[in-house]
Amino acid sequence: MEHKLNISVSPHARDKMSTSAIMACVFFALIPSAIVGVWHGGLHTLYVLLAAVITAVLSEFIFDYITKKPNTVKDNSAAVTGLILGLSLSGSVPLYIPILGSIFAIIVVKCFFGGLGKNFINPALAARCFLMISFSKTMTTFTLDGVTSATPLETLRTGGVINLTELFYGSAPGVIGGCALTMIIGGFALWVLDIIDWRIPVSVFVSFVLFVALFGGQGFDLRYLAAQIMGGGLLMASLFMATDYVTSPVSPLGHVIYGCLIGILGGLFRVLGSSADSFSYAVIISNLFVPLIDEFIVPKPYAYRKQSELVRSGHPVKSFFKMFPKPAIVLTVIALLAGVALSGVYTLTKDAIDEQQLAANAESYKAVLPDAESFEKVDAIDAAIAELDGGFYGTDFGRVTINEGVAGLDASGNVVGYVLSVTTKDGFDNDITLSLGLTADGETTGIAFTELNETAGMGMRADEPDFKDQFNGRSVSKFTLNKAGDGTGADEINSISGASITSGAVVNAVNAGLDFYNNVVKGGN
Amino acid sequence: MAKDTFRGGVHPEEHKELSRDQALRVYDAKGEMVFLLSQHIGKPAKPVVKKNDEVLVGQVIAEADGFVSANIVSSCSGKVKGIEKRRTLSGAMMDAIVIENDGEFRPLVTQEEETDPMTLGNAEILDRVKAAGIVGLGGAGFPTHVKLAPKDPSGIKYVIANGAECEPYITCNDQLMRTKAEEIVEGVETILRLFPNAEGVIAIEHNKPEAIEAMKKACHGKKDIRVLALPTKYPQGGERSLIAVIAGVYYPASMLPADVGCIVDNVGTIYAIQQAARYRRPLIQNGITVTGEAVANPGNFTVRIGTSFAELLEAAGGLKEGATLTKALCGGPMMGIAMSSLDVPTQKTSNALTLLVDDANVLAKENETNCLRCGRCAAACPQGLLPQQMLHAIHQNQLDRFEKKYYGMECISCGTCSYICPARRPLTESFKQAKAEVLAARRAAAAGGK
Numbered sequence: 001m002e003h004k005l006n007i008s009v010s011p012h013a014r015d016k017m018s019t020s021a022i023m024a025c026v027f028f029a030l031i032p033s034a035i036v037g038v039w040h041g042g043l044h045t046l047y048v049l050l051a052a053v054i055t056a057v058l059s060e061f062i063f064d065y066i067t068k069k070p071n072t073v074k075d076n077s078a079a080v081t082g083l084i085l086g087l088s089l090s091g092s093v094p095l096y097i098p099i100l101g102s103i104f105a106i107i108v109v110k111c112f113f114g115g116l117g118k119n120f121i122n123p124a125l126a127a128r129c130f131l132m133i134s135f136s137k138t139m140t141t142f143t144l145d146g147v148t149s150a151t152p153l154e155t156l157r158t159g160g161v162i163n164l165t166e167l168f169y170g171s172a173p174g175v176i177g178g179c180a181l182t183m184i185i186g187g188f189a190l191w192v193l194d195i196i197d198w199r200i201p202v203s204v205f206v207s208f209v210l211f212v213a214l215f216g217g218q219g220f221d222l223r224y225l226a227a228q229i230m231g232g233g234l235l236m237a238s239l240f241m242a243t244d245y246v247t248s249p250v251s252p253l254g255h256v257i258y259g260c261l262i263g264i265l266g267g268l269f270r271v272l273g274s275s276a277d278s279f280s281y282a283v284i285i286s287n288l289f290v291p292l293i294d295e296f297i298v299p300k301p302y303a304y305r306k307q308s309e310l311v312r313s314g315h316p317v318k319s320f321f322k323m324f325p326k327p328a329i330v331l332t333v334i335a336l337l338a339g340v341a342l343s344g345v346y347t348l349t350k351d352a353i354d355e356q357q358l359a360a361n362a363e364s365y366k367a368v369l370p371d372a373e374s375f376e377k378v379d380a381i382d383a384a385i386a387e388l389d390g391g392f393y394g395t396d397f398g399r400v401t402i403n404e405g406v407a408g409l410d411a412s413g414n415v416v417g418y419v420l421s422v423t424t425k426d427g428f429d430n431d432i433t434l435s436l437g438l439t440a441d442g443e444t445t446g447i448a449f450t451e452l453n454e455t456a457g458m459g460m461r462a463d464e465p466d467f468k469d470q471f472n473g474r475s476v477s478k479f480t481l482n483k484a485g486d487g488t489g490a491d492e493i494n495s496i497s498g499a500s501i502t503s504g505a506v507v508n509a510v511n512a513g514l515d516f517y518n519n520v521v522k523g524g525n
Numbered sequence: 526m527a528k529d530t531f532r533g534g535v536h537p538e539e540h541k542e543l544s545r546d547q548a549l550r551v552y553d554a555k556g557e558m559v560f561l562l563s564q565h566i567g568k569p570a571k572p573v574v575k576k577n578d579e580v581l582v583g584q585v586i587a588e589a590d591g592f593v594s595a596n597i598v599s600s601c602s603g604k605v606k607g608i609e610k611r612r613t614l615s616g617a618m619m620d621a622i623v624i625e626n627d628g629e630f631r632p633l634v635t636q637e638e639e640t641d642p643m644t645l646g647n648a649e650i651l652d653r654v655k656a657a658g659i660v661g662l663g664g665a666g667f668p669t670h671v672k673l674a675p676k677d678p679s680g681i682k683y684v685i686a687n688g689a690e691c692e693p694y695i696t697c698n699d700q701l702m703r704t705k706a707e708e709i710v711e712g713v714e715t716i717l718r719l720f721p722n723a724e725g726v727i728a729i730e731h732n733k734p735e736a737i738e739a740m741k742k743a744c745h746g747k748k749d750i751r752v753l754a755l756p757t758k759y760p761q762g763g764e765r766s767l768i769a770v771i772a773g774v775y776y777p778a779s780m781l782p783a784d785v786g787c788i789v790d791n792v793g794t795i796y797a798i799q800q801a802a803r804y805r806r807p808l809i810q811n812g813i814t815v816t817g818e819a820v821a822n823p824g825n826f827t828v829r830i831g832t833s834f835a836e837l838l839e840a841a842g843g844l845k846e847g848a849t850l851t852k853a854l855c856g857g858p859m860m861g862i863a864m865s866s867l868d869v870p871t872q873k874t875s876n877a878l879t880l881l882v883d884d885a886n887v888l889a890k891e892n893e894t895n896c897l898r899c900g901r902c903a904a905a906c907p908q909g910l911l912p913q914q915m916l917h918a919i920h921q922n923q924l925d926r927f928e929k930k931y932y933g934m935e936c937i938s939c940g941t942c943s944y945i946c947p948a949r950r951p952l953t954e955s956f957k958q959a960k961a962e963v964l965a966a967r968r969a970a971a972a973g974g975k
Contacts, residue, residue: 006852007616007865009954011940012881013537013693013858017901019894019947075894117895117948197900245899250913294914301932302532302775302909303765311774312785 019116023076025195029186030083030177030240036169037176041091045176049086051095055102056082063111077116081105084124084240087177088233088280089131090142097135101127121287122247125237128280137429142173164223167230180230187239196243199252203259204238204266205229207335211267228270237279238262247287254290254297257331261286264335364448365406365419368437371445372408372416381405381418384520397512398505399425403433405521415440418521420513421450426505428459434506436471436513442522443475447510459502467496467503471510477518481507531766533907534758535941537693537859539732544816545696547824549704551810552840553630558601558831559611559870560586560622565666567593572622578605583633583807586622589655595668595873596658599624600809600829602631612869614855614862621870624831634805642715642802650715650802657801658873659808663687663762663791664860666874669798672790673719675783681720682786683771686713686727686795688736689755689762692857695877697812697825698792702729702736706743709792712799713750716788723788725750726771732757759859760939764789766907775909778935793876808873815841817880819850828871834878835867844880854879859940894948902942902952908935912942912952919959928963936960 038046060078064071072078082102089098105127110119132139166172170179177183190196209225218224229235242248242262249258262282269278302308365375385402393400403421410416417440423433433451438444447468454460461467471479476491481504485494495503563569570587580586580599587597603625611621642650655670675681686709690698702709713725727744729737731754740752755761755770764782767789769775774785782789790798793812800806809830816823821842828837834855844850854861855869856877867878902912911931918927927933933956942952 005850005863005865007863008852009951009957010854010856010861010863010938011859011944011953012852012854012861012863013940013944014891014949015535015537015945015947017945017947018891018949019897022897022899022947070892072894115895117897245897248898250898250900250903250911298911298914298930299903299909301777301935302769303777303935304932305775305909308775312776 019077020075022195023080025193026080026190026240027076027083029190030080030087032182032185033087033170033177033179033236034083036179036182037087037091040171040179041176045091047095048089048091048093048098049083049176052086052089052098052102053079053082055099056085056106059103059106060111063107067111069115072115075116078106078110081110081123084177084236085127088124088128088175088236090139090174091176092141093138097131097138100134101131104130117246119246120291121284122241122244125241125280125284125287129277129284132277132280142175164226164230167227172231174231175233175236177233177236178231180235183235183239187235190239190243196239197252197255199255200243200248200259200262201238203256204234204242204263207260207263208234208267209263211264212271215267216271232270233277233279234266237266237283241279241283242286247290249290249293249297251294251297251299253299254293257293257297257335258286258290260332260335261289264338364435364450365408365437367448368435368446369408369417369419371410372419373411374409375406375419376409378405378407378418378521381407381521384516393512394515397424397508397515400509400512401425402512402516405516408437417445418517420516422509422513423451424505424509424512426501426508427452427454428499428501428505429454432462432502432505432509434509436510438514438517441475442477442514442518443473444471444510444514446472447506454499454502458499459496461496461499462502462506467494467506470494477514478511479507479514529770530756530758531761531769531907532909533905533941534760534766535905535945536757537759537944539757540694540816541696541699541732543694543818543820544814544823544825545699545733547696547700549697549700549812549825549827552826552828552832552837553628554601554626554829554832554836555628556626556833556836557606558599558603558624558626558829559833560597560599560624560831561611561613561870561872562587562597562620562622564597564830564872564874565595565660565668567591567595567668567671569620570594570597572608572620574605574622576605576607579603580605580624581633582630583809585656585658585807586624589658589668593668593671595660595666595670596656596807597622598658598807598809600831601626602629603627612866614864614869614872616865637804637806639804640802642711642799643718645715645718645802647719650719653801653805654798656805657797657807659794659797659801660873661791662793662797662811662874662876664856664874664876666872669790669794672783672788673716675781675788677783678720679722680786681723681783681788683768683788684713684716684720684723684725685767685771685787685789686725686792687762687764687767687789688727688729688733688740688792689767690733691730691757691759691762692859692861692877693759694816694857694879695814696816697814697876699733699736700825701796701812702733702792703739705796706739708799709740709795710743710747710750711803712795712797714747715798715802716790716795717749720788723749727752727792728755728761728767728771729753730755730757730761759944760907760937760941763907763937763939765937769907811871811873811875813837813871813875814877814879816877817854818882819844819848819880821845828875830873830875831870833867834864834869834871837871837878838867838880848882850880851883852881854881859944860938891949893950896948896950899947901945901947905941905945907939907941908937910935912946912956915959916950916952916955919955924959924963924966927959934960934963 056078061073085101105123109123109126113119168180213220266279266282393402401423405420407415408417418438420436425431430453435448437446470493479493480491482492483495483500568590571590572587574586581602584599585596586599589596606623606625610618613619651670659669660666688702727740737754744750768787776785797808813828814825853864915931915933936956940953
């Protein structure tokens, strides 16, 4: 024996699956989604993904180098973080977005806390939320073939009809990794390879579907539910982000609790809040509960479980409920109660909010139809609005919905005109809602804004008399916008300088109201 | 009630093809023989020979000291060179009787008498087992006469012959079952005489079809013995895994198999029991697989206990030309002990000499990285423990948490968690240390209490 022998404690064999192999599997499971994303989004989309991945890897490499730590780039986790971040961005974002995001994810969220395994929230998601807060406008603009369009979930929220097939194949406007089909394939592959536990995604789906079905206001409408599942990043969040080992619990029961938490929070945010990012926030918040879950959900060794003790004492009981430890039942009940309570609060406050809204509306109605003393609902208008079912009105006015229409009465109860409440989603920053006053002949008596949150000094100037009084006392069937601001024509409205998008949205909204009045209300009469 | 398989487990590469079809060959030692005085759990045996005594094959050279202890029987004839400290597998020094082997193997008993074990009384069976110095050959070396005498023999439901042989590389039990099936079945029948309410189960992993076939043939017509083929999965051959499958019971470390109605013995042990019961033959030899990528002619050997591993390697043709031996294991890669030198005697519990070359264990040398919290260790643990949290508790110096919250003392050191860990963290390794510390603290507390 001329050379020395290695001495170590057993075991002396190791599985081939290493950290870097696992991460490589996750990376490749995301590749189909990336390909479909690039296919639909074009070359720029590819640059976004590359920027995210390359920056992530470089950030980790440089951090390790500067801090004199062993190089951890080869564990592939930085590349996975970069790819997940890239896929969760819109394909049209400027390249500084993925670059900044990846730096934030790797340096701040991961490396500062000690590298892979030590971060307490998912780096890619944290970076996405960081970007959402810092660059909200850029992050929520989704363009497809150069046209800015609503994401399917926004359409869904406003009651529009969405194309499930588009969602399934990823051609709907949204993030790069928006293809439901490839996401499911990738997730399934990871499950087959025993890399992710089915419990997390399944409990996310089940709890989310239950929540949305119960509180989403559409019941068990399959199309609605399918759209909710396939749209808005639920699949990517539940299959690739929630299953991130580092920021998910360890025990199987912990997985179920964590998954349900994500599903319920995601459902809550979708039903009550903005749709696009519900699951980013749901997962991040649930990440924070992971240490708590792991502290309290400690599975006992098989030998100490109740079932084993019963078997040993000769009385095995195979009751369904006995199979679940108490904490599981308690937590499920708490989660359900919390959900019910929250939706209860929402329902209660919703009425109060609606009443306030009505009072505010009445004020603005009076402003646009000064001759009226009181307002009352008209069945014909209500029926016509109900027929629209909350969808966008017409095809020439952008994304406009008709909210309400009332008749204005003078002191003796005669109809002096009508007021319509119209909302457009085409504002520069947010939705714009306005009241439009009309005489019975269809002459506009004025407009007033009940919801206007545009850029100060730009779009907000729509509320100034210079702009909005242009609508007073004019009798046309359709206004046109003069962007130069020097129009004198009978149907021309001069744009606010530097805010043609806001101006155009307002004109379109007014035109939609006029069209609705002329063709539906009057035509219907 | 019984299930197909136990919970958890892993599938390490088997490497059994190196030696699986090599029949057991008898190897008679040529050099000096070393008999360690502690080859079993319990008190070391007490020498009954002294320097320059002439001993014969089959002569008791050290007697059991107390109930939980075992006789040591000479496997060669010759002169006692002395009683001195010799190196054990782990490198520690231990008292041993060293005999100058004269190479003639003169037996103590020249005329063997044969008895049908089915005519023996219970006390007689236990006496013969004890006199033969039989201990559990599967690993721990628990004295068999103690195991076979539980408090309540009528409460035993299953006598399990463990032929699983789930450790990679090792094949000597496979060969033993193929060639000594009748004897093993008689051994099980002998044990069943002690336990009137028990059923015999011979458990073998699926990857040994010839052994399963041979054992089934030998069991043909026996009402109370059956062969059970089990899925190939490590650690299927662990006592608790077998009991989980066969009796459907998981039990804590504070209990013995007998407490849940089971007696588990390795097929090698059962063969030794049969030999002792029928012929009064003492345990002087056992099956050892000499294998690994560094061995010229891997094979299975019937070896006299006390033979040097270095000599055994020569019997297998020595090192393979061009192979760089990096690790020498007594046992397989999952639970085997890495030896610093091959000049160590085989003992009753030795079942393999596995010599690895660099590429066979290169994965085990990868550097440890941060824990991913992937949970593979917990999913694979056959006891349902949480290795990740246990290691965390150890790193936090919270042995109390390790023991009470995470039931660390339930760990059976099977190596499954370390094997599966993608971050190459030393889980099993750390638990062995922590368990030793907890036990030491318990002993200290007990001593302080006196």
